[in-house]
Amino acid sequence: MSGVDWDEDDPFEEQRERVESPMRRLLGEYGRPYWFSVGVGLVSSVLARALDLLPALLLAVAIDAIFGDATFHEQVPLVVLPEAWLPTTEDGQFWFVATAIALSFALGAIFHWLRNWGFNAFSQDVQHDVRTATYDKMQRLDMEFFSNKQTGEMMSVLSNDVNQLERFLNEGMNSATRLVVMVVGITLLLFWLNPQLALVSLAPVPLIAVFTYIFVMKIQPKYAAVRSSVGKVNSRLENNLGGIGVIKSSNTEEFESGRVEDVSQKYFDTNWDAIQLRIKFFPGLQLISGTGFVLTFVIGGYWVFTGSGPGPFTGTLQEGIFVAFILYTQQLVWPMAQFGQVVNMYQRAEASSERIFGLMDEQGRIERDDDADDLEVREGRVEYDRVSFSYDTVDSSDSTDGAETVRDDSGSERIIDDVSFDVDGGETVALVGPTGAGKSTVLKLLLRLYDVDRGTIRIDGQDVRDVSLSSLRQSMGYVGQQSFLFYGTVEENVTYGTFDASREEIIEAAKAAEAHEFIQNLPDGYDTMVGERGVKLSGGQRQRVAIARAVLKDPDILVLDEATSDVDTETEMLIQRSIDDLTENRTTFAIAHRLSTIKDADQILVLEDGSIVERGTHGDLLENDGLYSHLWGVQAGEIDELPQEFIERAQRRQARTEVDVDIDD
Template identity: 75%
Template sequence: MSGVDWDDDDPFEEQRENIDSPMKRLLFEYGRPYWGSVTAGITGSVLARLLDLIPPILLGVAIDAIFLQDKPFSVRFVPDGWLPTDSTGQFTFTVVIIALSFLVGAAFHWVRNWGFNSFAQDIQHDVRTETYDKMQRLDMEFFADKQTGEMMSILSNDVNQLERFLNDGLNSAFRLGVMVVGVGVVLFTINPQLALISIAPVPLIAAFTYVFVKKIQPKYAAVRSSVGNVNSRLENNLGGIQVIKASNTEGYESDRVEDVSRNYYDTNWGAINLRIKFFPGLQVLSGIGFVLTFFVGGYWVFQGAPGPFTGTLDVGEFATFILLTQQLVWPMAQFGQVINMYQRAEASSERIFGLMDETGRIEQDAGAEPLDIETGRVEYDDVTFGYTDEETIIDDISFDVPGGETVALVGPTGAGKSTVLKLLLRLHDTDEGAIRIDDQDIREVSLSSLRQSMGYVGQESYLFYGTVEENITYGTFDADREEIVAAAKAAEAHDFIENLPDGYDTMVGERGVKLSGGQRQRVAIARAVLKDPDILILDEATSDVDTETEMLIQRSIDELTADRTTFAIAHRLSTIKDADQILVLEGGRIVERGTHDELLENGGLYSHLWGVQAGEIDELPQEFIERAQRRHARTEISDD
C-alpha cells in the first residue's frame, strides 16, 4: 500500500507563489458588488465612534464649569448662545446630550454591524461557490493529484477564515482608526503638549507590529497547509473505515492520525507562541502612554507645569485626558488583533486563489457549437493518450462504430479500456489523434452538449446522499414519477425499491451505504435509462450483481441499446458476446477485433480469456500464462 507523505509542501504552493496581493484581489474583485453595504458599515463605525467621544468631553466640561465652577460652561463646536446659562440647566443639558449620544450611537453601531456582516457573508458566499464551480470543472488529472480533504479544507476552513477578517477585522480596523484619529484630534485641541506624551508609544507599537507581521506570516501559511493534511487523513480513513475494520488496523490508523495531528499541533503552537508573546508586549507599550499621561497630567494639576511644559491644566481637562487616553490605549493594543486576523485571512486567500487559478488540460472554445447527433457514429482516429508525458496508456488506437451499433472493449486489467471511453466523455483530452461523433471533433463542440448526449454507468456506482428517486433523476431533474418507475423497471430495480421502508423516498445514506452494491448499480443503470442518451457507456455495469440479476439486467440493457450507439466494457465476457463488434486491448493497443465467434476462431487473446472464464485453464498455452504474469507484475508496479 502506497502512502502519502503528509510532510509534502502545500499542493497549491506553486500557484500561491504566483499570487500577488491576495487581499487586494479579494476586496476589489469580490467586494466591489457590495461596496454599498461596507460603506454603510464604515459610515456607521465612524459616526458611532465619534459619538463615543462626546461623554468624556462633556464630563470634563461639567467638572470645571458646573462642579468646580473654575471656567465658563462652553462646549467646542457648539455656539454659546445655544447653551443654558444656569447651573441646573447646564447639568440637564449635559445629561441629555450624553444620553442621546449613547442612544444614537447604538443605532449607528447596529448599522455598522449590519454593513460589515452583510459584506463578509456576501463575499464568503461568492468565493466559496465560485471556487467550487471552478474546481469541479477541472479535468480528472487534477483530482488524481489532490487529496479530497485538502480541497475540503480550502472550501470550508479557509473560506470561513475570511469571514472573521472581513467582518471583525475590517470593522475593528475602521473603529480603531477613527478612535485613534478622533481621540488624537481632541487631545491636541485640549492640550497639545500633554497629547504628545499620550501618543509617545505609537512609533514603538508600529515597529513592534511590523516585526510581528514578518514573523507570523509564514507560520500562518504553514498552519493552513497542516489543516489540509489533517482533513485529508481523516477523509481517507472515514472513507475506508470498512477496510480498516476488516484489516484490524485501527491502531495503525490511529498512529497516522496522531502523526498529522501532532504536525498540526506543532505548527499551530509555533504561531500561537509568537502571538501570545506579541499581545502582552503590545499592551505594555500601549500602557506606557496611559501611565505617562496620568503621571505628567496629575503632577501638572496639583504642582503646575512640569519641566519644559507651559500653561495650566484644569481638573476637568485632566479627567477628559485620562478617559480619552484609555480609549486610545485599548485601540492600539487591539490593533495587533486586526493584524493577526489579516495575516490569517491572507494565508487563506492565497490557498483559495491557488485553487481558483488552477488550470486544466481540457479547454473549451468560447464559441463552441452544441453537438448535433443524427446517427451516433463514433470514430477514433489514431488516438494516443497518457496521464503523464512519461507514460502512454493508449497508443495509436483507431476504430469506427456505426450509429446504433454496440461495441465491446475487453482485455486484461490495465489494458486501457476505461481510459478509451473516458476520452469519449472528454474527462481527459487526447495527446494525439481525434475522436469524432457524426464527423464532429468532440474538442470543437461544447462540453455540456457532449456529455448531455451520453449516459454513463461506471464500475463504481456512486450515489449521492438523498432519496432513491433523487438519485435516479440526477441529471434528468424534470422527470415525473411514471418515467422514474419505468426506468427503474428497465433496470430491474423497481421491485427492491418498492420493498424499501419508504420506497422511492427512502434515504440511501452517504455514498448509498444503505444499499447493497448490486442495488446501487441498478439505481445507477436506472439513472442512465431515464436520461435516454444518444450514446450509452457501460463500464462494468453489472460487475456488482449476482448472475441471476445480471441476466435480468442484461435483458433490459439489450432493449435499451437496440437503437443507440453503445460501448460496453466487461470482464465477464458472456455479457458482451452478442456485441456487433468486440475490440480486444492489450498494453494500450487494439490487438484483435471482430465478433465473438470470429475471435474464438482466431485462437488469440480473446479466446484465451474466454477459456479462463469457461474453466479451461489446463488447456491455456504457456505463453498466455507467462504474459498474464508479466501484465500482473506491471500492474502492481504502477499501483505502488
C-alpha cells in the same frame, strides 16, 4: 506511522505562488456588488466611534465648568454650540451635560447596530459568493486535477479558508475601522486639548508600528503552514470515514487512530508555533501601549498638582482636561493592542484567499469554448483516429492506468498509444483486456473527461473538441464501475440529470434496469433515503439504480463501464436482458471483465498496454487463439490449457499494477 510525507509542499503551493494581491482582488471582484451594506457599516462605525469619544469630552467640560473655576461657555465651544443654547445656572449646566452624554450613548447604540448589520451582511454575502464560485470552478476542473489532490484538501479550501475570509470581512474590518477612528479621533482631540501632553501620550505609537511590522513578517509563513496542515488533517479524516467499513473489517481501528494522531499532532505543532508567536506579541503590544497611559498619568498628575508644567512643559493643565487625557489614553490602549488582532486576522485571510484564488486560477488541459456549436447526433457513428494520450503528472503511481509505460516527447507516460477504430451508428462495441490495459481511459476520452494528446475522436464527423462540452455529455449515458449515489431518495438518484421526469417515466426506467421490484420492497419505496453514497443499498442495487438513471436519460450514445460488476449471476442475466433492449439501435460501448456479458457485441476490441492488439467478433477472436481466447479460457476454468507465455505476461502485468496503483482500469 502516518504514511504522510510532511516534507512535501503545500498541495496548493504552486497555485498560491501565482496569485497577486489576493485581498485587493477579493474586495474588488466579490465586495463591489455589496457596496451599500459595507458603506452602511463603515459610515455607522465612524459615527458610532466618534460618539464613543464624546462622553469623556463632556465630562472634562463638566469638571472644569461646573466643579472648577472655568466658565461654562468657555468650555462648551469644544463641542461647537451657539452660546445662546447654553444654560447659565449650575443645575442647568449639570443636566445639560448629563443629557448630552445620554444622547451620545443612545445615538451610539443605533449606529453600533447599523455597523453590525452592515459588516455582517457584507461578510456573509461575500463568503457565500466566494464559496459557490470556488465550488463551481472546482467541479469544472479536469479529472487530472482531482487525481493529484485529496478530497479533504479541497474541502479545507471550501470550508476553512472561506470561513477565514468571513471573520476578517466582519470582525477584522470592523476592528480596523474602530482602530482608525479611535486613534485618529483621540490623536486630534489630545492635540486640541493640550499638544504638549499629547506628545507624551502618543510616544509609544512609532514603537508599536515597528513591533507590529516584525510580527507580520514572522507570522505570515506560519499561517500558510497552518492552512496546509488543516488540509492534511481533513484529507486523513475524509479517507478514514469513507473507508470505515474496511477499517472495521480489517480490525485496524488502533492503527488508523495512530495515523489520525500523527496528522493531528503535526497540525498541533504547526498551529502551536503560530500561537506562541501570537501570545507573545499581544501582551508585548499591550505593555507598550500601557506605557503611554502611565507616562500621561505621572506627568499630567504632577502638572495638575504643581500648577505648572514639569521640565520643558509650559502653561497650566486643568483638572477636567487631565481627566479627559486619562480617559482617552486608556481608550487608546485597547485599540492599539487590538491592532495586532487586526493584522492577525488579515494575515490569516490573505493566506486563505491565496489558496482560494490559486484554485480559481487553475487552468486545465481541456479547452472549453463557450461559443462552440452543440453536438448534433444523427447516426451515432464514432471514429477514433490515431488517438494517443498520456497523463501529465509527475507521480506516475497515481495515474498510469496500470499500462506499460511508454514515454512521449515531453517525458509523460503514454497510456493510450495510436488507437484507431470506427463504430457505426447503433453498433455495440466491447472493450476487453487485462486489468490496466487502458480500457476506461479510451472511453473517458470520448466523454472528454480528458483530452487526447494526438489524433482525433469524432461523432458523426464532428471533432469532440469542437463542440460544447455540455451538449457532448448530454448526448451520452455513462454507467461506471462504481455506482455513485447521492445522499437523498431513490427517486432523486434515478432522476439525477433528468430532473423533470414524471413518476411514470421513472418507474419505466427502473423496470428496464430490473430495479423496480426491489425499490417497491424498500420501506418508503421510491422515497426511501439511500444514505450517504447509497450506503443503505447493496452494491447490486446501487448499480441497478445507476442503470435506471442512464435509461431515463435516453442518451444517443451509451457507455457501460463494468455496469454489472456488483451483481450476482441471476441479476446480471436480468439486467443484461434489459441492457439488450436499451442498446438496440443505440451506439453502445461496453467494458467488461466478465466476457460472457459482451460475447454478442458487434465488435470486440482487445487492448493490452494501451494499444489494440485484436479486434473482431467473439467467434473470430476465439478462432485466433490470441489474448482474447486466453482470457476466455481463464473464465471458463481452463487454466491448465493456457500457454506459459500468457501466464508470464499476466504475472508481469500484475506486478506493475500492484506498484502503479491503478485508478481507472
